Amino acid sequence: MFSPSRKVREELVKMLKWSIIGAYPEVKLESEAIELSISEPKRAGAGDVSTSIAFRISKMTGHYPHQVTEKLIQQMKLYKMLATNLFATATEDNGYINLTINHKDYSRMVLDGILERKEFYGFTDMGKGKRVIVESPSVNPNKPWHIGHLRNALLGDALSGIMSASGYNVERQNYIDDLGLQIAESIWGVKNLPGAPDKKYDTWLGEQYVLVNKRLKEDQGMEASIKEINKRMEEPGSEDAVLARQTAERCVKAQYETAADYGISHDVLIWESDIVGAKLLETALSIADRKGVLEKPREGKYAGCTIVKLDKAKGMENQLEDTKVLVRSNGAANYTAKDIAFHMWKFGLIEDTFKYAQFLERQANGKPLYSTDPRGDAGPFFGHADKVVNIIGEEQTYSQLTLKAVLGLMGMGDIADRIVHVSYGRVSVEKGSLSGREGGWIGDDGKSYTADSLLREVTGKANEIAQNSKKIIDKEKAPAIAKGIALSAIKFEFLKVSPEKKVVFSWERALNFEGNSGPYCMYTYTRAKRILEKAEYKEPRLTDKDFDMVGRQMDFELIKHLGRAQEAVEKACSEARPNILTDYLLDLAMLFGSFYEHMPVIKGEDAREVRLAMVFGVMQVMGNLLNMLGIDVVESM
């Protein structure tokens, strides 16, 4: 795999290994240990790469660190003559060995690498040949996406993009939970509350749901009729089942207008009612039964239920509750049971008895959206994953653990280990929670906390700036540019914080386009692009002489950072943390900001060609990695 920064570390490990054997034959150190000692010097001017290995060797041999570094540096000088000229100098500094990289060779590696790979620079092959399912955002089909759901959708979209760039074959699934009391309550509202939809359907339905819940607190009799609806919803073909599906489908279509605005697409919708209808549940339960993990107590607390004992399950040793119900005494399976079946299906362990139909003809990515649908056709289109990534809120950590534990008991520990729960913290607002039931998302100052409203407000602000901008001459283009800027601002704002952290939403931050932000990255991109346009940049043929011009540290810092792109992507992918990429991009933007201010490009004389290549590199890398995060670049701003 092409990765300049990794190449440096690998070369350094080789050199250190050789040097250690030469200087201290008695010391045994694995390559991994040596690699872990390598870092980048934090002090400015202390070189390009550094190792603290001397401390360890000092400990093992009883020699002082500076004696060790001295001997190692001697050995390295020998090695350099024999094997590599990637490193220029090696100096001792307080027990560390600081090395400088040969600017010319390294710059050539990085810039040639970018010019060769272009829109694929930064990609890796760590997931090559593997199929991964990403489940997100799975919003209930009776409300609009609010900013909390949006966080989920954006994480899912970004991780899908990152994994895709890492060579995985990514399938994006959106699970639609169209059964259960929540939906029954909405259906009660549709049937009994006055008034017809007078706004975007998901928003209308979400508001109805809040009204139903208000009434439910006063009217005791309602509960029974909602339970009645809930029961009938699970009877295929019943009036309520049909109405529920219709209502939910209409709501999901409205939600996908939001998705389209945000440039988010999926491959397939999986409906909970279809998991029931396609009998996945029965299959899964019979497998569980055959494995002997099910119990059906005749008496006691769980009389009449089908349960599984978790006390011997991996990872559940310390949990108080060691019994998990799968089928209630009334014969209805619960959510956990459906989730087990669903995940067996995801891995292709039970036959795909779903039927599929097209749900939307064309999404933001130009592709149709499919959906499980009893009226559709069979087809082996989906599932069969090697790995599953579930973007689910932290409040469901325990149920994700339970899911894995039960799969483990069923002898499917190998697939349980390949389910990754990307747990993310809740989004709240200053005044409290975004509860769908209480209507916390509705807001009270005309600005609600729906994803739609957020985009509208932020686009409004961006448009104001664009209309007043002297840089955007063609004002007809301003609204489209403003939307692009707004999307970058919103997406970056959510993606830049670690998933596990809670987010308290603030309009002030959302409407600020300065500093560590999407627009700042985008601005870097457009400035780079503009330089290339002015210089009438064409595919350069960089010569030996051009690379001699990378003399200044500021030039080289930028090149080094460009050389780290693959490692940033790889890390973001393996840790499932998009904020690793936003951090990388902010560093890139800052380095380019300084470079732009201090290093003339077009009038860069002898350095002009190589700096143009660097500017091209910045534009390419910025664009490529923003795309992975699900952020489209604008061409001017």
Added chain:
RNA sequence: GGGCGUGUGGCGUAACUUGGAUAGCGCAUCGGGCUUCGGACCCGGCGGUUGCGGGUUCAAAUCCCGUCACGCCCGCCA
């Protein structure tokens, strides 16, 4: 009671998995910079005993033990 997560300048956050040099960045604040490739920018200042107490180590925001605070979870719900 138990489990998971979080705690870093006034505010927001990075680095914690794999210990390493002066804890990085932004907002706010104070000061400087547009006849120059685009000021949604750049340069500089102020601001930190990394919740608290121990321990391990040449070295701790990072690892271990304890403790406090906040959030979430521990249902025949979803």
